């Protein structure tokens with residue numbers, strides 16, 4: 532069986548890209564890496580990873596993923612901070628999906644912060 536391409540769009544197999552973060556063998560060095568891994572988690576339906584990478588203060592108690600939405604592609608548009616040496620960062624992105632056969636996209640600026648040294652998703656602002 533051929534290995535699945537990572538949904539985040541690097542062109543790498545999932546197991547060599549965001550899959551390493553999903554299974555805990557690697558951690559995100561930058562906010563963008565975490566953002567990409569969270570998009571891939573949406574794409575593969577890994578709600579536990581999404582909750583685990585949410586900043587504790589803003590994390591919902593539960594997360595229900597919409598089974599009618601299929602996440603298809605990610606465009607990272609801009610980043611601020613979020614480097615190996617940063618404590619905070621933002622990632623602006625457009626995430627593409629298909630719902631009931633219709634294509635759509637979500638444009639958002641997400642904020643990330645470190646918790647105990649690890650990058651976590653803080654919150655996001657929808658852009659149009």
Ligand SMILES: [Zn+2]
Nearest residue numbers: 537539548549
């Ligand atoms: Zn990836």
